[in-house]
Every structure is written in structure tokens, then in C-alpha cells.
Amino acid sequence: MATLTAMPASKIRGGSFLIEERTPEEVFTPEDFSEQHQLIAQTAEEFANKEIVPNIEKMEHKDFAVIRDLVRKAGELGLSGVDVPEQYGGMQMDKVTSSIIADRIAKYGGFSTTWGAHTCIGTLPIVYFGTEEQKKKYLPGLASGETVGAYALSESSSGSDALNCRTSAKLSAEGKHYVLNGEKMWITNAGFADLFIVFAKIDGEKFTAFIIERGFPGFSVGAEEHKMGIRGSSTCPLILSDCRVPVENVLGEIGKGHHIAFNVLNVGRFKLGAGCVGSARNCIESAIAYAKQRKAFGKVIADFGLIREKIANMAAGIFTGEAMAYRTVGMMDNAIAQLGAEHEDMAQVRKIIDEYAVECSILKVWGSEFIDYVVDESVQIYGGYGFVEEYPAERNYRDVRVNRIFEGTNEINRLLITGFLLKRALSGQLPLMPAIKKLMDEVLSGASDEISDAPLAQERKLVTTAKKMGFSPLALRRRNTCRRSKTSRRSWVQLRT
Amino acid sequence: MGAIANMTIETYAMESAVLRAHKLAMQSEETSKHALNMTRVYISGAMDRIESAAKMVIAACAEGDMLRSQLAILRRLSKYEPFNIVALRQAIAQKVLESGKYLVA
Numbered sequence: 001m002a003t004l005t006a007m008p009a010s011k012i013r014g015g016s017f018l019i020e021e022r023t024p025e026e027v028f029t030p031e032d033f034s035e036q037h038q039l040i041a042q043t044a045e046e047f048a049n050k051e052i053v054p055n056i057e058k059m060e061h062k063d064f065a066v067i068r069d070l071v072r073k074a075g076e077l078g079l080s081g082v083d084v085p086e087q088y089g090g091m092q093m094d095k096v097t098s099s100i101i102a103d104r105i106a107k108y109g110g111f112s113t114t115w116g117a118h119t120c121i122g123t124l125p126i127v128y129f130g131t132e133e134q135k136k137k138y139l140p141g142l143a144s145g146e147t148v149g150a151y152a153l154s155e156s157s158s159g160s161d162a163l164n165c166r167t168s169a170k171l172s173a174e175g176k177h178y179v180l181n182g183e184k185m186w187i188t189n190a191g192f193a194d195l196f197i198v199f200a201k202i203d204g205e206k207f208t209a210f211i212i213e214r215g216f217p218g219f220s221v222g223a224e225e226h227k228m229g230i231r232g233s234s235t236c237p238l239i240l241s242d243c244r245v246p247v248e249n250v251l252g253e254i255g256k257g258h259h260i261a262f263n264v265l266n267v268g269r270f271k272l273g274a275g276c277v278g279s280a281r282n283c284i285e286s287a288i289a290y291a292k293q294r295k296a297f298g299k300v301i302a303d304f305g306l307i308r309e310k311i312a313n314m315a316a317g318i319f320t321g322e323a324m325a326y327r328t329v330g331m332m333d334n335a336i337a338q339l340g341a342e343h344e345d346m347a348q349v350r351k352i353i354d355e356y357a358v359e360c361s362i363l364k365v366w367g368s369e370f371i372d373y374v375v376d377e378s379v380q381i382y383g384g385y386g387f388v389e390e391y392p393a394e395r396n397y398r399d400v401r402v403n404r405i406f407e408g409t410n411e412i413n414r415l416l417i418t419g420f421l422l423k424r425a426l427s428g429q430l431p432l433m434p435a436i437k438k439l440m441d442e443v444l445s446g447a448s449d450e451i452s453d454a455p456l457a458q459e460r461k462l463v464t465t466a467k468k469m470g471f472s473p474l475a476l477r478r479r480n481t482c483r484r485s486k487t488s489r490r491s492w493v494q495l496r497t
Numbered sequence: 498m499g500a501i502a503n504m505t506i507e508t509y510a511m512e513s514a515v516l517r518a519h520k521l522a523m524q525s526e527e528t529s530k531h532a533l534n535m536t537r538v539y540i541s542g543a544m545d546r547i548e549s550a551a552k553m554v555i556a557a558c559a560e561g562d563m564l565r566s567q568l569a570i571l572r573r574l575s576k577y578e579p580f581n582i583v584a585l586r587q588a589i590a591q592k593v594l595e596s597g598k599y600l601v602a
Contacts, residue, residue, distance in 0.1 A: 017512055018508065022512065026516075027513070027517070031601075281599050284593070284599050308594070309586050312535075313538065315593050315599050316536070316538040318599050319514060319535040319599075320511075321510075323513035323514050323517035324509060362505070362510075366509075366510055413502075414502035415498055417502040418498050418501045443570055444570070456515060456518060458578075462511070462544060463511050463512045465575075465577065466508045466547050469547050469574050469575070470501075472571060473500075473501070
């Protein structure tokens with residue numbers, strides 16, 4: 001596994017950015033990419049330019065053979081197995097590499113969705129929770145792209161509240177199969193995937209994950225959805241009608257399916273954040289090219305202040321998004337590197353990813369909302385041409401909208417951010433309350449407003465001020481929360497679920 | 498809850514941008530100017546958004562004297578010299594348009 005030699009070995013707690021000062025040396029940035037990172041970035045970008053982009057039209061028209069071929073080619077290049085251990089056919093690279101690929105491959109929303117679902121939520125449940133037999137049987141095919149994976153959690157009446165699913169599982173009389181009944185909705189890759197991670201409740205109560213092969217009796221796939229965007233991906237319902245799943249295909253512990261369902265979403269979220277930044281980089285490039293050749297009132301529109309403002313805001317956002325995305329995965333990799341020989345223990349790796357759940361949700365929400373700004377302003381720069389299908393701005397505008405919906409809606413992720421932080425604060429894992437008190441004491445004592453001559457002193461002071469501004473209402477919430485009964489305090493914490 | 502989450506998100510974004518720009522400035526003040534410009538543009542907008550969210554939360558959680566004193570604290574915190582965003586955006590756009598793509602230095 002690649003390691004981050006650019007950073008000192010220190011374990012930073014998830015969410016601690018709110019209460020602790022960081023030094024520049026403690027954060028990983030794109031400027032710290034190793035040669036290996038740069039090489040894989042180049043490979044992913046070349047693959048996107050030479051293989052994905054020329055096939056966009058075919059994928060937009062649901063040519064699944066082309067899509068499957070591209071998944072296989074990505075696997076051949078080693079782009080699909082970065083999170084899969086080497087003994088199961090993968091590359092087992094660091095999380096920075098994972099993010100780099102998600103970032104650089106993001107030239108077309110349809111394929112990014114297919115590839116993201118395959119490598120992340122379609123593969124990682126087996127990496128993190130599979131038995132030795134399950135890993136040996138399924139992971140080599142998934143890593144190579146010969147097998148395509150999918151993940152089936154949502155149903156027509158349960159999306160964000162996934163634990164309320166209706167799909168049932170019952171052990172057969174002979175005890176060798178579970179019999180599943182129900183219907184799953186909005187399943188990415190369903191039209192051509194071979195393997196599905198499906199969630200169902202055993203005896204109507206024990207939420208459990210199953211690995212289902214496409215050919216299992218009683219399993220079928222419904223009609224393609226007609227979507228606003230990401231049309232170059234497949235989205236269908238799954239129908240489970242007395243679907244017989246061998247008991248050895250239960251994934252993880254019975255009744256603990258929620259650990260699987262939610263853990264892999266953290267990975268999906270940090271990769272989605274990186275993908276949104278990559279996508280923004282592409283959008284700004286085409287917007288710049290257009291703005292530099294389109295003339296109005298005798299000069300190119302790139303010379304107009306309001307167009308320049310949009311370009312500048314996009315660039316500032318990309319710089320910030322890159323900083324957040326790679327800082328987060330850098331913290332994960334640093335913590336994983338400190339596991340030493342245990343870095344191959346997937347349960348330990350999983351715990352580290354969980355540690356940064358707040359940062360993962362932040363990347364997902366921020367990235368998906370930033371890319372919405374970028375595609376919207378791209379359409380504006382293109383003007384009328386942005387509104388027609390001939391130019392990429394129109395498709396990008398439609399394609400990115402789903403990012404605010406899948407991998408947990410942005411509303412759910414916002415609840416996760418606050419709920420997770422408060423839960424950690426109340427349990428003492430994150431000393432948020434003493435930090436609030438200390439900062440508020442500083443505010444009330446009227447600490448000096450002077451700014452030193454040190455580099456970026458003014459900017460750093462603004463970051464500290466931002467934390468104080470955020471803490472000020474949090475102190476009020478704390479006061480209000482403490483006034484409540486124990487029951488209401490519990491429900492405050494439980495808001496995250 | 499949404500406003501608190503938004504302040505948390507913006508704080509992480511701001512700090513990440515500032516730390517990255519700082520790291521670049523430690524290598525070369527000259528070549529990090531563009532990165533610093535982008536950082537300043539981002540954090541200026543983020544400060545406005547955080548202030549607005551904080552005001553909303555305070556108004557929802559406090560009343561009377563507590564409301565007034567909390568808003569006074571917020572006003573004091575939000576007194577800072579603004580960057581010249583118009584000039585910064587012009588400089589960023591010039592650099593990005595010249596190169597034809599997003600770049601850091």
C-alpha cells in the first residue's frame with residue numbers, strides 16, 4: 001500500500017477540526033502527491049479522454065455492451081481494484097489514490113455513476129464484511145471488471161429511512177436457503193450487473209445483507225427508469241419473488257446489515273466529493289474555451305467582468321474542494337499507515353473510515369452543491385448554446401443534479417454531520433463542550449483583534465473567527481439541550497438515524 | 498440543524514483552503530499568490546454565509562437579553578477588514594483565462 005511520506009505520523013480525530021488548530025504540515029494536499037499518485041492520475045485521465053469521452057453518445061443511448069467493456073478496460077488498467085486487497089486480485093492502494101481516480105475519471109456523469117457504484121458500494125461490502133470464501137469467489141471478478149457489481153438498499157417507500165425496508169427474508173425449511181421477497185428501486189447498474197448486495201429483513205426484523213447473483217431463481221430486473229440525467233447509466237428496480245439465496249451468501253452478521261449499509265456509504269461520499277471537484281475542473285475548461293471565442297459587442301465575452309467573476313468563483317471553489325477532498329483522505333491514509341502490519345485488517349480500516357464520517361458527509365454535501373453552481377454558471381456562460389444538447393453544458397447540468405440525492409440526500413447528510421458531532425461531544429469522545437466554553441470565554445474577555453505579520457495571519461484569524469461564530473449558537477443549543485429531559489436529549493443525539 | 502451543519506461545512510472548507518494556501522506559501526510566496534487569491538475569494542463568501550447561518554440559529558434559540566447579547570457577540574466577531582474581492586476575482590480570472598484551464602500556480 002502506498003504511504004504518505006509527506007505527512008508526520010499523527011492521528012487526527014474525526015470532527016476535531018472544529019476545536020483544534022492545524023498546521024499546514026499536518027494536512028495532505030494535492031501538492032503532496034507522490035510520483036505514483038501522479039502516474040495513476042495520468043492513467044485515469046488518459047482512460048477518460050481516450051475511452052470514455054469518445055463513447056459518450058453510445059452510452060447516452062444505453063449501449064450496455066460499451067459500458068461493460070469500459071468497466072472491464074478500467075479493471076485491466078488497475079483503476080477498479082484500488083480498494084481490493086492484492087490477494088483477491090486488487091491493488092490495495094491508499095485512499096488518496098482512490099480519490100484521485102474518482103476525480104480524474106469524472107469526465108462524464110453517466111460512466112462515473114456506473115463505475116462508482118461498481119467499485120464502491122457494489123464491491124466494498126464484500127471487501128469489508130465478506131467471508132474468506134465470499135472474497136475468493138467474488139472479488140477477483142469485481143476488481144478486474146469481468147463482473148459488475150450493484151447495491152440495492154432503497155425501496156419505493158423507503159429511501160433515506162432505509163432500515164424501514166419491506167423486503168423480507170425467511171430461512172427455507174431445509175435450512176440451506178433464504179427466500180427473499182420484495183422490490184428494490186433505483187438500483188444503479190441493475191440493467192447489466194452480475195452481482196447485487198441486497199438488504200432485507202430476516203423474519204421481518206433482522207436487517208441483513210445478502211449477495212445475490214443475477215441468475216439466482218426468483219430474481220429479475222424491471223424496466224429502465226427514464227431519468228433527468230446520468231442517462232448513460234442503468235437504473236432499474238429489482239424484483240425478488242421467492243428468490244432463493246444460499247445461506248453462505250449472507251453478508252456480514254445477521255441483523256447487522258446497517259453496519260454494511262452505512263459504512264460503505266462513507267467511502268461513496270468522499271469519492272463523490274472528489275468526483276464533483278474533477279467534474280468542476282472539466283466544466284471550467286470548456287466554459288473558458290467557449291468564453292474566449294464567443295464574441296459580443298465586438299469583444300470576446302471572457303473580457304466581460306461578470307463572466308470573469310463566474311470563472312474566478314469556479315476556480316476558487318475547485319481550489320477549496322481539492323484541499324478538502326485530499327485533506328480528508330490524507331487523514332485516513334495516515335491513520336491506516338499507523339496500523340502497521342494490521343493495515344490489511346479490513347475491520348480496522350473500516351473503523352478508520354467511520355472515524356471520519358463527518359468529513360465524508362461534508363465532502364458529499366459541499367461537492368454536490370458546488371458542482372451545481374458550476375454547471376449552472378456554465379450554462380449561463382454558453383447562453384443559448386448552453387440550453388441545447390449540442391454542447392456539453394446542457395448534459396452536465398442534468399447529470400450532476402442526482403449528486404444531491406444519492407449516497408444519502410444532502411438533508412440526511414446534514415443531520416449526520418450535526419448528530420455525529422453532538423453524539424461524540426456528549427459521550428466525551430470529542431471535547432466539544434470544553435472547547436466551546438474556552439472559545440466563548442475568549443470572545444467575552446474581548447481578546448485582542450491584532451493580526452500578526454506571520455504568513456496568512458489574516459486568513460488564519462478568519463478561520464478562528466468562523467469557528468467562534470459557529471460555536472456561539474452551539475453554546476446556546478447546548479444550554480437549551482441541557483434544560484431538556486434525558487429523553488429529549490437522547491432524541492437529539494438520535495437525530496442522525 | 499441545517500444551519501449548524503452549514504456552518505460546520507463552511508468552516509472545514511475555509512480551513513482546508515487556508516492550510517493549503519499556507520503550505521504553498523511556505524514553499525514560495527511568489528508562486529503561491531494565485532492560490533492565496535483563490536483562498537481569499539472563497540473564505541470571504543464563506544464568512545458571509547457563516548454569519549448569516551449563525552444569526553438564524555441565535556434567533557431560533559434565544560430571546561430577550563440573551564438574544565441581544567448573542568447578536569452583539571456575533572456583530573463583534575464579524576467586524577473584520579474585507580478583502581477587495583472585485584480585484585481578486587479579476588486577477589484569478591486573468592490567470593485562468595490565459596492558461597485556458599484551472600491551475601494552482
